[in-house]
Structures are given as C-alpha cells and as structure tokens.
Amino acid sequence: MKKILNDPNETVEDMLEGLVLAYPEKLQRLPETTVVTSKNVPVTGKVGLVSGGGSGHEPAHAGYIGKGMLDAAVVGEVFTSPTPDQVLEAIKAVDSGKGVFLVIKNYTGDVMNFEMAAELAEAEGIKVEKVIVNDDVAVEDSSFTTGRRGIAGTVFVHKIAGAKADEGAELSEVKRVAEKVVANVRSMGMALTPCTVPAAGKPSFQLDENEMEIGIGVHGEPGIERKKIGKAAEIASELTEKIVRDREFSGEVAVMINGLGATPEMELYILNKNVQKILSEKGIHIYRTYVGEYMTSMEMAGCSLTLLQLDEELKSLLDAAADTIAFHP
Amino acid sequence: MKKILNDPNETVEDMLEGLVLAYPEKLQRLPETTVVTSKNVPVTGKVGLVSGGGSGHEPAHAGYIGKGMLDAAVVGEVFTSPTPDQVLEAIKAVDSGKGVFLVIKNYTGDVMNFEMAAELAEAEGIKVEKVIVNDDVAVEDSSFTTGRRGIAGTVFVHKIAGAKADEGAELSEVKRVAEKVVANVRSMGMALTPCTVPAAGKPSFQLDENEMEIGIGVHGEPGIERKKIGKAAEIASELTEKIVRDREFSGEVAVMINGLGATPEMELYILNKNVQKILSEKGIHIYRTYVGEYMTSMEMAGCSLTLLQLDEELKSLLDAAADTIAFHP
Amino acid sequence: MEINAMQAVQWIEKANEKFQENREYLTSLDRPIGDGDHGLNMSRGFKEAVKKLKAGNYSTPSDVFKDVAMTLISKVGGASGPLFGTAFLKMSVATAGQQVLNETAFVKGLEAALDGIKQRGKATTGEKTMVDVWQPVVAWLKDNGFATASLLVEAEKAMNTTKDMTATKGRAAYFKEKSAGHIDAGATSSYYLFAALAEVLGGI
Amino acid sequence: MEINAMQAVQWIEKANEKFQENREYLTSLDRPIGDGDHGLNMSRGFKEAVKKLKAGNYSTPSDVFKDVAMTLISKVGGASGPLFGTAFLKMSVATAGQQVLNETAFVKGLEAALDGIKQRGKATTGEKTMVDVWQPVVAWLKDNGFATASLLVEAEKAMNTTKDMTATKGRAAYFKEKSAGHIDAGATSSYYLFAALAEVLGGI
Ligand SMILES: Nc1ncnc2c1ncn2[C@@H]1O[C@H](COP(=O)(O)OP(=O)(O)O)[C@@H](O)[C@H]1O
Numbered sequence A, B: 001m002k003k004i005l006n007d008p009n010e011t012v013e014d015m016l017e018g019l020v021l022a023y024p025e026k027l028q029r030l031p032e033t034t035v036v037t038s039k040n041v042p043v044t045g046k047v048g049l050v051s052g053g054g055s056g057h058e059p060a061h062a063g064y065i066g067k068g069m070l071d072a073a074v075v076g077e078v079f080t081s082p083t084p085d086q087v088l089e090a091i092k093a094v095d096s097g098k099g100v101f102l103v104i105k106n107y108t109g110d111v112m113n114f115e116m117a118a119e120l121a122e123a124e125g126i127k128v129e130k131v132i133v134n135d136d137v138a139v140e141d142s143s144f145t146t147g148r149r150g151i152a153g154t155v156f157v158h159k160i161a162g163a164k165a166d167e168g169a170e171l172s173e174v175k176r177v178a179e180k181v182v183a184n185v186r187s188m189g190m191a192l193t194p195c196t197v198p199a200a201g202k203p204s205f206q207l208d209e210n211e212m213e214i215g216i217g218v219h220g221e222p223g224i225e226r227k228k229i230g231k232a233a234e235i236a237s238e239l240t241e242k243i244v245r246d247r248e249f250s251g252e253v254a255v256m257i258n259g260l261g262a263t264p265e266m267e268l269y270i271l272n273k274n275v276q277k278i279l280s281e282k283g284i285h286i287y288r289t290y291v292g293e294y295m296t297s298m299e300m301a302g303c304s305l306t307l308l309q310l311d312e313e314l315k316s317l318l319d320a321a322a323d324t325i326a327f328h329p
Numbered sequence C, D: 001m002e003i004n005a006m007q008a009v010q011w012i013e014k015a016n017e018k019f020q021e022n023r024e025y026l027t028s029l030d031r032p033i034g035d036g037d038h039g040l041n042m043s044r045g046f047k048e049a050v051k052k053l054k055a056g057n058y059s060t061p062s063d064v065f066k067d068v069a070m071t072l073i074s075k076v077g078g079a080s081g082p083l084f085g086t087a088f089l090k091m092s093v094a095t096a097g098q099q100v101l102n103e104t105a106f107v108k109g110l111e112a113a114l115d116g117i118k119q120r121g122k123a124t125t126g127e128k129t130m131v132d133v134w135q136p137v138v139a140w141l142k143d144n145g146f147a148t149a150s151l152l153v154e155a156e157k158a159m160n161t162t163k164d165m166t167a168t169k170g171r172a173a174y175f176k177e178k179s180a181g182h183i184d185a186g187a188t189s190s191y192y193l194f195a196a197l198a199e200v201l202g203g204i
C-alpha cells in the first residue's frame, strides 16, 4: 500500500482536520462529529441539504458544500456509510425550520443509516425528505433486489436540488426536482486498477496488466465484466451504449466524464472526444460537459460516464450560481 | 501500461480535441496548431499571457486559460516542450498591440523553444517579455548550471501575472509582478510511483513497494533521494523544512498541496493537516490554501508542496476574480 | 439455561475476541462480492461495545443489549451497523426489566432481533445475508433449546448455505449470479456471534 | 570528399534509419537522468524530415539542411529540437548557394552548426551534452579530413566520454553527481548522426 498517511485507522479523522484547515472561510466541522457544514448554517428561509456517505470518494461529498449546493456532508469511514447519530447532527445543524432534504446513494448501508437518522430527526420535530440516487446502469433494476447503485450522477442531484433550495423553494419542491434528476440521470463506470482501503492494506481485487473491469462501482467492488483493455473509442462506445440502451436520451444532455482517482485528466479528455463523437452521431446535443474527478474511488484508475437528460428547468438549475470547492457551473 | 487511449502516438491530438469539445464556450483551438486560447483573444487593451509546455501536466496549462489568468496555452508532446512555431502562433493570436508575456518553466527545452518563438515574434514587431519559473528547491541553484526546475509554483505566476494583466497593466508591470512571484515562491515534491509516457509504454523508473522518492520533478524524472515511505507527518516535515531552509518565510503565505496524479484528495488533505501544523508552529500564517491537482505528472502518485510569501499586492492579485476551468480563487 | 447481565457482557466480549481474530478473514469474504470492509466494521464496533460495557454496571441483560445496540449503531456504519444495532435494540426492548432471562425469554429476545433485522434490511431468507443465519438458528433454538454443541453446528450449517445462494440484497446483489460461490460476510459474523453465545453458555 | 544535395538527403535518411532502430535505446538512455523521451523526439523529428525531403527537389545541400532544420524545429520540441534544428539552420546558412560542398566548405558548415548549438544551449564541453560529441568530432574532421572509418571511431569515443561526466546542462543536471555513470542521450544521437554521415561518405 503506497499512501500518504499517518495511522491508517485515523485516515478519516486526519482528512477531516486537513480539509477544514484548508478552507476555514468556507467549511466548518461540527465539534466531535464527522459532519462538515458550510459556515453559515442554518440558512434562514432555506431548506437544508444534507448528503454524505463513506469517505474515499473525495471531493464527494464535502467538496459540494456551499451556496447553491449542499449545506452539510456527513463523512463515514472509508467506503462505509456514516452512522445515524452523525447524520442526525447534520440534520439538526442545517434545519432552519423549513425542513431538511437528504440525498442518499442507493447502498443498503447508506439507506438504512440515513433513514434511521431521518426517523430520529422527525421524532425531534424536524421535517425530513429524501431522495435515493441509483444512476448506475451496470446493475439491473428490479423491485426484488437492492436495486441500482448510486454513483457520479449524485453530483447532479446535489447541484440541481441545491439550486432549487437556494431559490427558497419548499421541501416538496426540492424533492420534486431531485426526483426529476434521478429519473433522468444514468451512469456507467470502468476500472483499470483496484484501490486499497487504508485500514485493510490490500487491494480490493486483482486485475492483470491487460485487463479492465466494466461496470465498476465506487467502493472498490469488482465490476460486472472483465475483459481485455480496449481503446478509448471502444470504452466510450461500451459505456455510452449501455446507458442509452437503458434509457432513451434525446435533445439536450449534460455529460460528466468522471475520473475515479488515478486516471489522468489527459485520458478523461481523450475519452470525452470519443463520447462526444458517439453522442453527436446519435443526434444528441451536449449542453454542458464536466470533465474531472467528481466522485472517486481513492486511487482507482478508471472512469465513469454520466448522462443527464435536460429540460428547461434542469438547464437553468444546473447553470445557477454555486460556490463550492469542487463544482463550478 | 494501463491507460485509456486510442493511438499512443496521437495522445496529444486526441486530448486537445476532447478538451475543446468539453468547453466550447470557454476554449478554442487555433486551427492546425496545438495552441488553445480563450474564446475572446486578443483582448483589447490587455497584455496577452501565454504559457505552456509538454503535456502530461493537466490541468496545466490549458486549465488556466480564462479571464484573470492565461490567454493561451501551447501544448507540446507528452513531457516535451512545444515547438517555436506553435508558440509563435499563440503569441500572434493573443497580442492586442499591448505586448505578450510568456510564463516559461525552467527546462532547457521550454526555455529554448519559447525564446526562439519570442525572437520570431519580435521580428514581426510584437513586444514580448518573459519570466522563467524555477520554484523547485530539490535542485540547487547555481549560475553555472541549468538552475532549478519550474513546477507547481508556476500556477501562482499564472494567477498573479494574469490578474495584473487583467487590470490593464503594461507589459513591464506584468513582468514585475511575475518576477515578484518567482522570487517569493518555492516548491518541493515527492513521489510514491513513477508514470508512463504513452508512446514509450514503460514506467520512467522503478520504486519498491516500501520506497518513495524525494525531490521529484513533474516529468517522471527520478527524484533526488530514495528512501523508505514515511508517515504523512514526516513527509510534510521533510518538504516544508527543505523549503524554509532555502528561503525564509514569515507573515502570510499561500500554500498549495498539489497532487501529482494518482494520489487521492484524501491523502492530500491528510498531508495538509501536517503541513499546516508545522507552519503554525513556525509562526507562519496561512492566508490561503489550495489542495488539489494543479500541475500533475500523469498517473504518478505523490505530491508537491508550494509556499508563496505574500504581501498586500500579491494577496489582492491572488484573490482577484478569475474564470478558468482549473483554478478558482 | 439462564442468562444474566454478566453473561450477556461475556457474550459480547467473546464475540469481540472472534471479530478481532477474524478481522482479516471477514474482510476477505467481503472483497470478491462486496467492498472489503466487513471485518473492519465488525471489529471496530464490537471493540467499542466492549469498551462501553467495561465502563458500565448492569443489572439486566436488556441494559447490556441497549448499550451494545447504541454503540453498534453509532460506531459501525455501513449495512452491518444498523442491522446488528437494530437486532440488539429489539432484543433489549423485548427483554426489558428481567434480571435473568430463561430460555423462553431469551428466545423471545432473539426473535425480536431477527424481526428487527428483517424489517430494517427488508430481506428474507434465501437472499444471501445474515438473515440466512439468524432465521434458522433462532428457529432451531426455539425448538431445541440451548444445547450448545448443536447450536454451533446449526449456525455453521446455516452460514454455509449462503455459499451457493445468489444475492438479492446488500452489495453482493450487484454481482447477481456471480455472487454464488462465496460465503456471505454478514452470515459469517452472525455465525461468530452465535458461536460466542454457545461458548458462554457452554461454560455455564 | 565532396557532398551534393542527393548525398545530403541520404545522410538524413540514413540518420533517420538509425533513430528509428534505436528509438527505444535512446529513450532508455534518457530515463535514468532525464524524462525518457529522447528516442521519441529524435525518431519523430527525423521521420518528418525524411518525409519532407522526399517531397522536395533540391539542388544544394544548403536547401536540404534548411528543410531539415525547419522540420526539426517545428516537429521535435524539447531540448533536442531547437538544438539540432539550430545546427542544421546554421549549416544551411554557412553553405548557402554551393551545389557541391568540398571538405573545407562542409567543415565550415559543421563549425557553424556547433556554434549554433553552443549558443542556443549556452553549453560548452564537459557539461555532458551533445556538445561533447560535436566539438571534438568537428575539430577532428577539420584536422584529419573525412576518413570515414576513423570518423566513426572518433564520434564513438566522444560519445563515451560523456559517461563519467557530471551534467551541468539539460535535465540531467538536476541529478548532479548522480548523473555520472550514464552516457548522455543527446551525445548518443549526435554519434548516430555522424555515424550516418560516415556511412554515406564511405559509400562514395
Ligand atoms: N438488506 C440486508 N438485509 C440483511 N442483511 C444485509 C442486508 N444488506 C447487507 N446485509 C448484510 O451485511 C453484510 C455486509 O456488511 P458490511 O460489509 O459491514 O456493510 P457494507 O455492505 O455497507 O460494506 C452482508 O454480508 C450481509 O450479510
């Protein structure tokens, strides 16, 4: 394991300290919690937005705290959902009386812990609503299973729900646009290398020098299919086809080419070239492109592609001003 | 080599296409060149700012194009300086009659190619000035040698010279603040893994599982010293001490913790915690911190630390508005 | 068989020993069809639970279970935190006020725990989760009483049934058919929990 | 010895063959004390130069050198691009207008090239660069004429002197004392350039 660490069991604590020290004018940590909030919570007259999950996905989620996006991020152990008591602290800190909206990625752990927190908050008289993001088309959806994972598409939910909340919208309105994003966003990932949870010290899986995994999540889980590394054009086609086969895209879309950690921007741009070519051949118009690291899996090499079907409302919320560390409209 | 590529010899071409496709409203490529400029060049009444170098350092340098920073970036082959004809195209495109300022990292290749371009531009009647950035304290400075390398500190030169140019300052004034940054900025890097030039297909050096290199550049060059991987606290201390031994820092500084490529943000924040602790013990006040990937070495794991001594002028130029893809004041 | 507060504490201590010893193994089970943290989660949670119990003074098993529940809920995270946390919380509620639990009372507690897990995780048997250990083991205890040697065998058998199952809940579900062929991590830690119980009761 | 445009073209073609064949080797020389691209740079540049020459029709060596210079300057980049480019540019200027270069004229061209390299790179001998091949080889040619077998020996000897030197110019200078023990990449490609010249002249 080649990492810049102190005690591998104190990774999250060290990271949180380093994070709030870096941006003291923007972020604060609630004392004795793993909750990071913006400096001015609660914002009067605004629905509070809380997200979070295991750490190891930086800049998600704390990087999306700020005007026009999240009010707080709850940080769990590496790849492990945070606990209900921490989520509850976040909810209490951001509630201005207008209610709190939770953006949850669809993992059993996250869903259960955030739901327990919501129950506790409601018992304290706070209105709480939530959305569960499940954009990953690698996993088939079915009412009998856990359903799809939530991956990079979550960032679009933060942005759009955040913009709506920033307008002073009611909780139900924030929920409506968040659900609209979830209904319209799809992602698919691939990896070239595994990653290593610091406290475990070992890579999450093995891949041969000429192999890649298709349909990877963001927790170092193995993918759905292992095959020979293809050219960028083939990877672009595989990811795009899987997405558009799941849901029809037309008119205007937003594209996110998300690096999982080790993959250089250079390669993300190369992939972007091929993705844009494919989409324009399909007559799909690209309204906005985001290339970079938005939802990572520590030092995993690989990427995910996210498409968001836009309409006028989503376009204007996507473009609305935001002041965060990691997302710049 | 595990990379998302098409033809390894077409890496730069593919990347450039993918880059301008991603940000069509911000960037454009000069036809049949490897020059990327902002959409509105030349800007009347403003000194043009051009930088560039080999590729493989993304988001440097094209990510710093935009209002308040660069007007153009000239992109070379991977880790190879661009050629004078390309630099000349950039100079011609950004000159509004007020002259053009070149920010050059101190590598023989970059210096020679940019200087040849400057000679050609002057022959065409364009005023050209330049600064050579040499912030890397890993390499001793001496009038008999090539001198120090330019690394991540270059981003501060872009920002501050760019802000000055944006004020409508004369070429000589832009040069003055750029030189002031160079005089006040120092960096030091370390690596945990090498990187691979696509067309070469092989890693630039080998490192054992428990080894790190101290004093690394940004071209996959081996470092100055190889040793056992230390804890984040030790790495922070080693990088900081080397920097402050080279130049005294006091009062207010800007800190950049720059990831070289594969190192997750998580680890950069951990390092930041330790760096800030050391600096505050030394009574040095941190005015701004920048944590992220600013000047990379493709998929190298590792980081660099940059300190910039500030005064009132540098502070206000550092904070001035900028609208670029990769730097957000 | 009867169980008092001290034995409840011993149960958790014994379970903690097992989770510490098998931290790597549990994590390795969670790697091919999960995210490779189950051993970390369980060992972190039970270590804290034991620390908490050491500091306390308990007169009923229910009080022990409550502190275990709150510790697991607030220290584990992931899927296993709320699931095991809910289990102990329900056990605490179902056995509230009793200084000593006889077989019937303890089985009632375990049934409540199982219901809690199923409700929280929305899972039933055959989905390749900890439910596949809890449900048969609790049923067997109800029918056969606390014959500790057999309890161990039953729990192990139940754990092994998860190997061939295709997961439909938890992270392993993302691997669909490919999840078959691996024992479920949470089923294994549930096995350790019952094994620890067998050992504590065996010592009575 | 005399050299005309056709032979000048052959020289570059022969050099290109060597750079293609030794692309990996040159790159490997540039790895321990550089950035591992010298073979890529030289092979890219000379390939383009040959392509350019193929399309042209030349009556003087000077014209050949000029196109080579412009191609190297605009296709190589890095340190070697401007250095070799400047070399050929100066050679072109120094030999301008002459259809055939005799020994004296050609040596004048090579001297101009050497000066160009030194000026552009601000380097002199002993700094572990291509200058350590160019300077002794050009001096030797001036004194001894174009005895091709010996030219090869001299160029190789010069190349090898760079091994023990400590670099003070170019990227290798960053490694200070540690740069000793490695042959310089640019010195080696300069050796190939003179080796190609020897072969072409040997065939006269
Ligand atoms: N919906 C569920 N119902 C019951 N048990 C579940 C459910 N989801 C997961 N589990 C159990 O949790 C275990 C995984 O726990 P752990 O690895 O600690 O959490 P995470 O999956 O969040 O990383 C699985 O092996 C399984 O036994």
Ligand SMILES: Nc1ncnc2c1ncn2[C@@H]1O[C@H](COP(=O)(O)OP(=O)(O)O)[C@@H](O)[C@H]1O
Binding pocket: B079, B080, B081, B108, B109, B110, D030, D034, D035, D037, D038, D041, D042, D077, D078, D079, D080, D081, D083, D117, D120, D121, D122, D123, D128, D129, D130, D131, D169, D170, D171, D184, D185, D186, D187
């Ligand atoms: N200042 C200089 N003067 C003369 N030759 C130099 C100088 N700097 C570098 N060189 C030569 O250039 C070679 C490196 O070229 P190359 O690897 O293509 O460029 P870069 O160093 O930009 O990657 C060195 O081996 C050396 O011979």
Ligand SMILES: [Mg+2]
Binding pocket: A079, A080, A081, A109, C035, C037, C078, C079
């Ligand atoms: Mg987990």
Ligand SMILES: [Mg+2]
Binding pocket: B079, B080, B081, B109, D035, D037, D078, D079
């Ligand atoms: Mg180079």
Ligand SMILES: [Mg+2]
Binding pocket: C030, C034, C035, C036, C037, C038, C078
């Ligand atoms: Mg797990």
Ligand SMILES: [Mg+2]
Binding pocket: D030, D034, D035, D036, D037, D038, D078
């Ligand atoms: Mg080189």
